[in-house]
Amino acid sequence: MRQTILAYFMANSAAFWSAVREHVLISAASLAVALLIAVPGGYLCVRYGGLKKTLLAVFQTLRIVPSLAVLFLLIPVMGTGFMPATAALVLLAIPPILLNTVAGLDGVPQGMLETAAGLGMTRRQVWRKVRFPLAMPMILTGVKIAVIEIIASATLAAKIGAGGLGEIIFTGLGLNRIDLLLIGGFSVAVLSLAGGLTFAVLGKALFRYREA
Numbered sequence: 001m002r003q004t005i006l007a008y009f010m011a012n013s014a015a016f017w018s019a020v021r022e023h024v025l026i027s028a029a030s031l032a033v034a035l036l037i038a039v040p041g042g043y044l045c046v047r048y049g050g051l052k053k054t055l056l057a058v059f060q061t062l063r064i065v066p067s068l069a070v071l072f073l074l075i076p077v078m079g080t081g082f083m084p085a086t087a088a089l090v091l092l093a094i095p096p097i098l099l100n101t102v103a104g105l106d107g108v109p110q111g112m113l114e115t116a117a118g119l120g121m122t123r124r125q126v127w128r129k130v131r132f133p134l135a136m137p138m139i140l141t142g143v144k145i146a147v148i149e150i151i152a153s154a155t156l157a158a159k160i161g162a163g164g165l166g167e168i169i170f171t172g173l174g175l176n177r178i179d180l181l182l183i184g185g186f187s188v189a190v191l192s193l194a195g196g197l198t199f200a201v202l203g204k205a206l207f208r209y210r211e212a
Helices: 002-047 049-063 067-078 082-106 110-118 123-160 166-175 178-206
Strands: none
Touching (some): 002 123, 002 178, 067 123, 110 123, 123 166, 166 178
């Protein structure tokens, strides 16, 4: 098996690294869009309490829909390729970021908010200088969860022509080649672990005061 895997890399290294780049690109794009939606959405949930139940219910419901089902449901609307795959992954990534943003902002002690107001901070300054900084560790945890889920689920993007490491895995399934399954699966696992570890290390580096 080791010789077969080495032979694959010798003959297909360019194709492999192209698949890795595609996988990283679609994962990064999905995470960026999810952040642009989920963090402001979390703010709105806390700022305007009436929205909380509605937004959380909507995205929690979307979360239980299988990613593959979302992909195929988007094909009539968006076609195949990069865009529908990204849209499906965005829907998968929003809930953990949104939920953790709400939890982080809601979890700021009331005493700290009152102290900030007593120091003469405006409402905007309280949000910018107190609530969001204190909520960031929780938000970052949500981002870490989303990154792992995105990278793992991005393998399905190959089903609708978006490329990525899923192509290697599905080719292995179609040809009954264990070497391709191992290469694709191990690569996705490494990317997922690397993504999660990156945000874990980032959180420890940025928020050392939490351990003080």
